[in-house]
Amino acid sequence: MIQLQHVSKTFKxxxxxxxxxxxxxxxxxxxxxxxxxxxxxxxxxxxxRCVNLLERPTGGRVFVDGVDILSLNKKxxxxxxxxxxxxxxxxxxxxTATVYDNVAIPLMLEGVPKHEIKARTEKYLxxxxxxxxxxxxxxxxxxxxxxxxxxxxxxxxxxxxxxxDEATSALDPxxxxxxLELLLKVNRELxxxxxxxxxxxxxxxxxxxxxxxxxxxxxIESGTVVDIFTRPKEAMTxxxxxxxxxxxxxxxxxxxxxxxxxxxxxxxxxxxAKDPALATLAKRYDVLPSIIAGGIDQLKxxxxxxxxxxxxxxxxxxxxxxxxxxxxxxxxxxxxx
Amino acid sequence: xxxxxxxxxxxxxxxFIQTMQxxxxxxxxxxxxxxxxxxxxxxxxxxxxxxxxxxxTVLNTxxxxxxxxxxxxxxxxxxxxxxxxAGTTIGVKGVIVPLVVSCAPYIARLMxxxxxxxxxxxxxxxxxxxxxxxKIIWHVVIREARSPMILGLTIATIGLIGETAMAGLVGAGGxxxxxxxxxxxxxxxxxxxxxxxxxxxxVQIIQSVGNAFARKLxxx
Ligand SMILES: Nc1ncnc2c1ncn2[C@@H]1O[C@H](COP(=O)(O)OP(=O)(O)OP(=O)(O)O)[C@@H](O)[C@H]1O
Ligand SMILES: [Mg+2]
Numbered sequence: 223m224i225q226l227q228h229v230s231k232t233f234k235x236x237x238x239x240x241x242x243x244x245x246x247x248x249x250x251x252x253x254x255x256x257x258x259x260x261x262x263x264x265x266x267x268x269x270x271r272c273v274n275l276l277e278r279p280t281g282g283r284v285f286v287d288g289v290d291i292l293s294l295n296k297k298x299x300x301x302x303x304x305x306x307x308x309x310x311x312x313x314x315x316x317x318t319a320t321v322y323d324n325v326a327i328p329l330m331l332e333g334v335p336k337h338e339i340k341a342r343t344e345k346y347l348x349x350x351x352x353x354x355x356x357x358x359x360x361x362x363x364x365x366x367x368x369x370x371x372x373x374x375x376x377x378x379x380x381x382x383x384x385x386x387d388e389a390t391s392a393l394d395p396x397x398x399x400x401x402l403e404l405l406l407k408v409n410r411e412l413x414x415x416x417x418x419x420x421x422x423x424x425x426x427x428x429x430x431x432x433x434x435x436x437x438x439x440x441x442i443e444s445g446t447v448v449d450i451f452t453r454p455k456e457a458m459t460x461x462x463x464x465x466x467x468x469x470x471x472x473x474x475x476x477x478x479x480x481x482x483x484x485x486x487x488x489x490x491x492x493x494x495a496k497d498p499a500l501a502t503l504a505k506r507y508d509v510l511p512s513i514i515a516g517g518i519d520q521l522k523x524x525x526x527x528x529x530x531x532x533x534x535x536x537x538x539x540x541x542x543x544x545x546x547x548x549x550x551x552x553x554x555x556x557x558x559x
Numbered sequence: 560x561x562x563x564x565x566x567x568x569x570x571x572x573x574x575f576i577q578t579m580q581x582x583x584x585x586x587x588x589x590x591x592x593x594x595x596x597x598x599x600x601x602x603x604x605x606x607x608x609x610x611x612x613x614x615x616t617v618l619n620t621x622x623x624x625x626x627x628x629x630x631x632x633x634x635x636x637x638x639x640x641x642x643x644x645a646g647t648t649i650g651v652k653g654v655i656v657p658l659v660v661s662c663a664p665y666i667a668r669l670m671x672x673x674x675x676x677x678x679x680x681x682x683x684x685x686x687x688x689x690x691x692x693x694k695i696i697w698h699v700v701i702r703e704a705r706s707p708m709i710l711g712l713t714i715a716t717i718g719l720i721g722e723t724a725m726a727g728l729v730g731a732g733g734x735x736x737x738x739x740x741x742x743x744x745x746x747x748x749x750x751x752x753x754x755x756x757x758x759x760x761x762v763q764i765i766q767s768v769g770n771a772f773a774r775k776l777x778x779x
Contacts, residue, residue, distance in 0.1 A: 274687050303689030314684035318703055318778045328685065331694045359778050372684075379688060 223383060223415050224250040224273055229282035231268050242268040243279070244439040250383075255409050255416040255522075257426045257447075259462060260436030266419035269436070270385050273417065274306045275299060287382070304332065307376030307414075311388040313368040315360045315375075321347065322356040325375045332379070346374040350404060366397035373404060377412070384408065386418035390425060402428050406522075423462050427451070427521055435459045451519060451526055452489045452553045469515040469530055479514065480558070483534035486544060489553040491526045499552060500531065507543040509535035530557065567750055574737040575757065580651055581723040581733055585658035586716055592663040593715075594708075596622070597670025598696060608682075608692045622664040630661050630722045634729065654726040662719050669711030673704045706777040713769025717762050734758055 231243040242265045250256040260266050271277035272284055275291060284291050291302060315324050325343045334342070347353045350370040360368055369389055376384055386405070390398040406429050409416050420426065426433050426447060434444035435458060443456045454460045479485055488499075500511045515530040533540045547554045596618065602608050603615040628636065634657045641648050641656040677700050685695045701708070724735020734754050742751025 276683055276687055300689035300691065303687055306687070308684065308687040310680055310684065312678070312680045314678065314680040316681060316699065316703060317678075318705070318776065327698060328688050328690060331685075331690045331698055332688070361778070375684075375688075385687075 223252040223287065224248070224417060225283075225285040226269075226272065227283045227285070229269075229272055229279045229284060231265075231272065231277060232280045241439055243272070245282070246439070246441055247282075248434060248441065248444070250415060250417050252382075252415055253409075253413060254431040255405070255418070255429050257430035257433045258417075258419045258436050258441075259421065259423060259426050259433060260419075261421060264436040265439040266421075266436055267387055270387050270417060270419050273383075273385055274303050274308060276308075304379050305381050306383045306385060307379055307381035308385040308387070309369065309372045309376055309389045311391050313360070313365075313372045315368060315371055317360055319359075320356065321352060321358050321360070321363070321371050324360070324371050325378050328375060329378055342378045342380075343374075346377045347371075349377065349407075350374045364397070365393050366401060369393065369401055370404065373401075373408070377408065377414075381414065383415045383417060386416060388420055389418065391420065391422065398422075398424070399428075405429055427519065429522055431522065435462070447521055448491060448524065448526070451521065452491060469517065469528075471515065471530070475514075476557075479532050483509075483532055484540050484544065485514070485557040486531050486533065486547065487555040487557050488529045488531055488547065489526060489555070490529075490551065491524055499547060499550060503533075503543050503546065506546065507535070508539045509533045509543045511543075563749065563753070567753065571734075571737065571750070571753060571757070574732060574734040574754070577651060577731065578720065578723050578733040578735070578761075581654055581658060581726055581731060582716065582719050584651075585655050585662060586712075586719055588655070588659045589662035589666050589715065589719070590712065592659065593666025594670050596663065596667035597674060598700075600667060600671040601674045601700070602692075602696075608695070622667055625660065625664045626668070630657070631725050631728070633657055633661055634725065649730045651726075651731045653729050654723070654731040658719060658722055658726070661722060662715055665718065666712065666715045669715060670704075670708055673707035673711050674700050676707060677703045706773045709769055709773040709776060713766055713773075716765055716769075720758070720761065720765075 226246055226248045229243055229246045230241070233240040233242055246269060248256075258266050258269060268277055272279050273286065275284075279292070286302060286306065289302065291299065294302060316327065319327060322343055325347060326339050329339045329342060344353065347356060350373050352367060352370050352374065355363065355367065360371065363371070384405075389405075390401050393401060402425060405416060405418075408414050409429075418425065418430070430447050432445065433447050433450050434441045435450070435456065436442065437458050443450065443454070443459050450459060451463055454463045476485070500513075503509060503511050510533070512532045512534070513529055514532050517528050519526045519528065533543055535543070544554065544556070600615065600618060603611040603618070605612065605615075625633070634654075637657055637660060638648050640660075641653060644656050645652050647653045681703065682695055682699055685699050721735075723731075723733045724739070726733055727736025727739055734757060738751045738754040741747040742754075
């Protein structure tokens with residue numbers, strides 16, 4: 223659906239050059255929800271804006287639906303943009319227009335026939351759950367409601383792709399949840415491919431199929447959300463995942479536990495959850511496994527279990543036990559304090 | 560009181576009509592020239608939708624130059640130009656040209672600053688929907704800026720009324736001229752006071768109508 227090939231973008235500010243994107247390649251498949259996560263200034267907004275050329279890359283190529291969009295003339299670019307909806311952190315609604323008009327005006331400007339404007343506006347306001355507020359002005363709405371209007375506006379063009387630039391970053395957790403639900407519904411029921419960027423792991427975890435991690439203008443790691451959660455490779459990815467899901471244990475507790483054995487973090491999903499690994503361990507080796515902490519991360523389609531386990535016993539027996547654990551489907555990580 | 564009106568009513572009425580004519584006609588032309596100039600300033604400035612720094616710099620400088628010449632000097636300074644455009648340099652007709660030359664750049668500046676206040680994100684959202692720049696200017700920028708634009712036009716109108724007072728110098732008449740002629744030259748202070756009160760009322764009405772209109776258009 224969307225392919226970015228070796229995309230780079232350099233901003234010139236006076237004499238300085240800012241390399242916002244460095245050789246970024248990505249592919250977003252039809253029907254999936256693809257997320258890019260990274261800290262502020264990583265280049266996420268620049269990246270997503272390259273997909274509809276709100277920002278023109280200084281190098282590389284961008285394909286949407288197989289079309290090399292950098293080669294399009296103005297007219298064709300405008301046509302293409304109608305297939306790509308976009309929502310923003312700041313909603314970007316007309317303050318002087320009602321909810322209804324905010325959805326209807328762009329359709330009117332696009333030359334959609336009158337009766338269809340009405341039908342579509344009502345349909346999509348219904349989908350986002352704001353039909354009753356048609357006559358309200360944006361200043362009378364909450365942040366979540368404003369974002370719903372923006373989503374209805376984007377959907378009313380019946381796009382194939384929806385781009386989301388931090389659409390939930392200004393919202394509280396509950397409102398974020400309801401907007402994420404809505405995006406999931408848009409993806410599942412209307413079949414719209416979603417490309418989103420965020421700095422919140424929660425967003426990735428809840429609705430994305432695949433994810434890329436961005437740092438200083440580069441994609442440093444990418445894969446399915448499950449992979450990133452269970453086997454993060456890069457330090458920054460680990461930092462993101464850790465912050466979200468690992469246990470906060472006081473350091474003196476760690477110290478005491480490490481004095482009497484080893485600590486391992488076990489991550490398991492799907493089938494491996496049924497494997498009675500710890501029971502087997504205790505039976506086969508002369509070690510006493512005890513669970514220090516545990517939790518479950520709910521991803522879009524599956525859940526991931528996390529256990530922090532203390533293995534008490536003779537050093538060689540504990541080593542054997544760890545080797546045994548590693549041989550299965552469980553992802554094992556030694557914790558050293 | 561009745562005596563005063565009998566004696567001066569016609570003269571004051573005539574001055575009032577002349578002031579309204581001068582203000583109305585030059586305001587109309589100034590708007591027709593000033594709003595497009597304001598749009599051009601917004602479009603061609605750095606990071607504008609049709610960035611053209613050479614054009615912007617020239618337009619910006621011309622506007623600054625005109626705005627720095629006091630009206631009374633401008634009036635005489637552009638006499639040949641006035642003659643060329645209006646065919647005369649005296650009377651109401653002769654004063655319209657300098658009023659427009661003075662007011663249009665002012666309106667351009669006021670419109671520019673009103674339009675620059677429009678949230679860039681909204682403009683980008685419309686660009687991302689594949690909507691052309693002229694449509695964005697009309698349906699997004701001007702629509703969103705209409706409230707401060709009305710306030711700007713109110714300010715410009717009131718400024719224009721002040722400038723018409725100097726129009727007496729080229730024989731265009733008007734309330735300002737009346738006050739000057741009778742109050743200063745012939746020393747008839749009661750006429751001057753009456754004129755001043757009328758001017759105050761006119762300005763109050765214009766400002767209130769402008770404010771009310773702007774508030775109504777604001778919507779938030
Ligand atoms: N128009 C611009 N002109 C100059 N520099 C820019 C411009 N847009 C972005 N940058 C720079 O490019 C880098 C990446 O910015 P970008 O907005 O893409 O980051 P981001 O990951 O979206 O961050 P945030 O989470 O804060 O939105 C930053 O260093 C930023 O200062
Ligand atoms: Mg950003």
